[in-house]
Amino acid sequence: MSHDFPRNPGQPLDTSAFERQQINLRATERRAAQIATRRSVKKNYQAAWLVNAIKVIDLTTLAGDDTAARVRRLCAKARQPLAPHILQGLGIAPVTTGAVCVYPTMVPHAVDALAGTGIPVASVATGFPAGLMPLPLRLEEIRWAVAQGAAEIDIVITREHVLGGNWQALYDEVAAMRAACGNAHLKAILATGDLQTLSNVYAASMVAMQAGADFIKTSTGKEGVNATLPVSLTMVRALRDYRDATGQMVGFKPAGGLKTAKDAIVWQSLMKEEMGAPWLAPDLFRIGASSLLGDIERQLEHHVTGRYAAAHRHAVA
Known part of the structure; x- marks a missing residue:
């Protein structure tokens, strides 16, 4: 992850920044609904x-039956996410995904498969x-993944700290994880469906x-409810407030449930409208997804050829 701005160093815990903050659920839902309905982009746009x-997808496999071969296939797709005839039809240079995200034991396979590409491995x-x-044990798992070559670490917070209002414990936990990451960037998964x-x-x-998170992320993808627009809007407003108060730029990653090309446009619209153009780049915005890329490629092929291909022609791996 290459930044042209300073990494978030964190600051001392300040509960006054959030304890008096009131979230209007109905107003949040109305604003989120506007994002999904009022912006329409067509054709070349x-x-x-x-x-x-x-460019901002963290192409992900987090399955219990992951293998080295599956990870290598996923990395091949990350290196060339669009078929050559689609690139030619669009008239653009080759692109890659923002990162590949895997379990810690799969990191060495991903690092090897992506060597020389500049695509970071997230664990x-x-x-x-x-x-x-x-x-x-959690801190040691971070250190192990970093030692294997992971450039980004997606950590999971303890939901009990949030549900019990134990903010100091949550702060201390994330700060320790940030320290364990060293130079690797930390993405803090809030598991919002549990909060x-x-x-x-x-x-x-x-x-x-x-506590120093470089990104805040909605979900693990394993909760009953994952990324939603009201939750995403709430998190984006928090990172905007943090930026206004500290001058620090922090990224955002929705994950879980984003499956269609339309979803990709809606969440990018959220970032553009709430944060501005800088938050459409991979150093400040990622989408955690596995099946999303296939639908995007299918829609782009339709744009180029006027025909929809069968879904199996755009398999992720």
């Missing part, structure tokens, strides 16, 4: 938004997806950023 979406860690492991209220989502976002 739509193609441009979809190509940009490819989930800290007892993903539940995070219910002793903290020393019950938008006020909790806002508070957890603020604490994670104060």
